[in-house]
Amino acid sequence: MTGFGAFDLYQELARILGRLTDSTAWRDRLIHTVEETYGVTLPVERHGIKHWDLRSIAEVCDRYPDGLRVLLRAVGEDYEGTVVLAEAWQLVDQCCPVPLLTDVERRDLCALLLDAAAETELTTLSRYAFELLGRAGEGDDSWNGRVERLVRDLEDDVEVEGRAPALMTFVERVAAGERPALRKGLRQWNHQVAKRLDWPPGLLSATREREAAAAGLPVGERSLVVEISSRRAAAALFSIRARLMDDRAREFPVLCDARARGRDELEARVAAVHREAIERLGLLAPGLQVEFVLPLHLIWLDVDRFEVRPAGLSSRPIGEDHTVVVRPWERLRLPHVNHHLRGRWRWLQSHGREYQEAAVEWVDPGVVLEPRRLRRRLRHARTPVCFVLFEPPRHTGDEATDYLSVLLEAGIPALVGVRSGGETVAGRQEIRNFLRTALTDLPERVRLLRGGLRPGGSGEMLSVDLDVNLDVDLSLVWDSPDGLEELRSVLLHPPIRGEHDRSV
Numbered sequence: 001m002t003g004f005g006a007f008d009l010y011q012e013l014a015r016i017l018g019r020l021t022d023s024t025a026w027r028d029r030l031i032h033t034v035e036e037t038y039g040v041t042l043p044v045e046r047h048g049i050k051h052w053d054l055r056s057i058a059e060v061c062d063r064y065p066d067g068l069r070v071l072l073r074a075v076g077e078d079y080e081g082t083v084v085l086a087e088a089w090q091l092v093d094q095c096c097p098v099p100l101l102t103d104v105e106r107r108d109l110c111a112l113l114l115d116a117a118a119e120t121e122l123t124t125l126s127r128y129a130f131e132l133l134g135r136a137g138e139g140d141d142s143w144n145g146r147v148e149r150l151v152r153d154l155e156d157d158v159e160v161e162g163r164a165p166a167l168m169t170f171v172e173r174v175a176a177g178e179r180p181a182l183r184k185g186l187r188q189w190n191h192q193v194a195k196r197l198d199w200p201p202g203l204l205s206a207t208r209e210r211e212a213a214a215a216g217l218p219v220g221e222r223s224l225v226v227e228i229s230s231r232r233a234a235a236a237l238f239s240i241r242a243r244l245m246d247d248r249a250r251e252f253p254v255l256c257d258a259r260a261r262g263r264d265e266l267e268a269r270v271a272a273v274h275r276e277a278i279e280r281l282g283l284l285a286p287g288l289q290v291e292f293v294l295p296l297h298l299i300w301l302d303v304d305r306f307e308v309r310p311a312g313l314s315s316r317p318i319g320e321d322h323t324v325v326v327r328p329w330e331r332l333r334l335p336h337v338n339h340h341l342r343g344r345w346r347w348l349q350s351h352g353r354e355y356q357e358a359a360v361e362w363v364d365p366g367v368v369l370e371p372r373r374l375r376r377r378l379r380h381a382r383t384p385v386c387f388v389l390f391e392p393p394r395h396t397g398d399e400a401t402d403y404l405s406v407l408l409e410a411g412i413p414a415l416v417g418v419r420s421g422g423e424t425v426a427g428r429q430e431i432r433n434f435l436r437t438a439l440t441d442l443p444e445r446v447r448l449l450r451g452g453l454r455p456g457g458s459g460e461m462l463s464v465d466l467d468v469n470l471d472v473d474l475s476l477v478w479d480s481p482d483g484l485e486e487l488r489s490v491l492l493h494p495p496i497r498g499e500h501d502r503s504v
Contacts, residue, residue: 009095010062014054016088020079027053033074038064065103068092100155100167105193106148109171112185113147116178128173129154132166164207168194172208176215180441213287222246224255224277226270227293227491228301229329238266242273243490244280245291253280267306274308274318285310289443290322293491295329296395296404300417300475304450319450323443325478328408332488340411342481348385348413352439358383359439362432365391365422369403378410385413386439390428392417392475414442415477446476 020026027050034057035042045056061067072088079085101109117125129150157166168190175186187208194204227241242256255273260266278285292303303326304319318324331341352359361384363369387407396402407415416435422428437445 009091010055010058012091013058013068013088014051016084016091017054017075018051019084020075020082022050024048024053026078027057029078030057030071030074033077034061034067034070037070037074040064066099068096097156100165100197101151101193105189106151106155109151109189110147112182112189113151113174115182116174116186117147125174126150128170129166132157132170132173164203165199168199168204169207169211172204172211176211180444209287213285215286222281222287223289223291224274225291225293225487225491226256226273226303227329228266228298228303229295230298232297236262240266240269240273241491242270242277244277245486245490270303270306270318271308275310278310286321288322290318290324291327292324293327293329293332293487296408299326299328299395299404299477300392300419302419302473302475304475317450319447320452323447324450325443325476327479327487328477329491330405330408331479332484332491334409335484335488337409337411338481338484340409341413341479342411344382344385344411345413345481347382348439352385354438355436356383360384360386360388360435363387363389363391364428367391368393368401369406371399371401371403371406374403374406375410378406378412386416386442387412387414388416388418388431388435390418390422390431392419413479413481414439415475416442416446417475417477418473419475420473443476443478446474449474 031042031044042057042060044053044060047053047056058068058071061071064070069092072085072092075085075088099106113125125147132154151167154167154170171186171190175183175190178186190204190208223245225243225245227239229239230237238260240256240258240260242254244253244255255276256269258269260269274290277288281288292301294301294303304324305317307315308318308321309315310321331338348359393402393404395404418428418431422431434445434449435442
């Protein structure tokens with residue numbers, strides 16, 4: 001409903017519409033048409049005088065959603081294209097801007113925000129809104145706990161060209177601070193509304209990146225890609241190449257293309273690359289994902305434990321600050337079997353939001369999967385999509401026992417290698433309990449685990465019966481098909497001195 005203080009919108013609208021006709025029957029038809037639209041009987045007070053009848057009709061119509069526009073559309077059935085109706089439309093558009101959201105969109109957002117308010121104090125949500133509306137000096141009490149009022153005030157914020165609407169920014173800011181499931185719901189809502197309203201391309205993604213980075217979340221598709229290789233004949237001599245990848249960029253800056261002798265020098269190279277990436281990204285650095293591209297004979301290298309030291313900070317394992325995943329280098333050389341990877345990845349994205357026993361295969365210590373049988377079993381099956389290996393096998397090239405190549409060929413996108421912590425039955429059970437979760441959340445959960453926290457949003461420490469080294473002794477191969485072509489284009493050329501060991 002609209003309120004206009006000293007200005008009487010209904011009086012002015014009645015004056016304009018009164019110039020069309022004096023017919024009482026026409027006013028009856030207007031009321032009947034609006035009643036059919038809303039399925040109600042309008043409590044219009046009739047005066048028998050044209051002007052006051054029209055004012056009463058306008059005032060009652062305004063009690064219903066978009067009521068004045070419904071009234072003018074009813075007028076248009078008889079007087080479409082007239083100067084008088086155009087003047088009436090201009091008045092209503094000036095005094096009653098079209099709501100930014102539909103009723104369904106507003107209801108869905110309020111439901112999501114009420115869910116968020118259960119975890120976050122509503123006054124905090126209000127503070128976000130006040131900051132965005134430039135009214136930070138007002139007290140939070142003025143909201144009276146009404147989420148819908150908060151949303152409507154954000155809707156009414158004047159849009160400024162080149163700046164994200166306040167409502168869009170507010171939703172992204174709240175989403176960045178919420179648990180993954182609610183965060184996803186808020187972001188999906190924002191995406192759908194932005195698409196319907198035809199907001200400028202890139203505005204939502206830029207807003208999301210800024211708010212996510214401020215909260216320390218992974219940002220977009222930006223990642224540091226580090227390729228490490230070595231020859232078996234000279235295992236202590238490594239080649240290392242690194243690039244900063246961005247799905248919106250056409251050129252990817254090279255941060256390193258060198259060799260390293262021994263573990264210490266290799267870690268030092270990675271630390272230098274990491275520091276440069278952090279300095280380049282600035283505010284967006286906390287959301288950086290780090291992808292190590294490793295050949296199969298190095299696939300279980302504990303890269304997440306490599307020590308890094310951002311400028312001005314103490315040293316820490318890189319896996320504590322960032323989501324660290326591994327991609328098999330050999331995958332880049334097998335584009336003819338990547339359809340298997342894409343098929344399983346689609347299944348994981350469609351079904352991986354809830355844990356399903358069929359999606360994960362657990363391989364206990366001492367168990368050796370026979371490659372030929374494994375290949376036949378996986379060839380036409382959509383699951384499993386994840387293997388948990390309590391005793392990660394070495395890549396030897398022996399076709400009778402080496403099944404890592406089969407998992408690669410079959411397109412298994414997720415491999416969890418338990419480097420330590422799974423030696424005992426109790427330890428394995430604890431790991432099983434931890435991994436029985438939505439597979440789509442696996443990289444984030446592993447990141448929290450490496451940082452010494454049990455995922456779940458409350459930040460509680462790991463239970464004392466869990467192996468204290470588990471937080472740094474999981475390798476995660478997370479081989480999404482996204483970005484494979486870009487990786488091929490920048491990585492499939494010989495390292496500066498020699499090539500990968502391609503022996504099988």
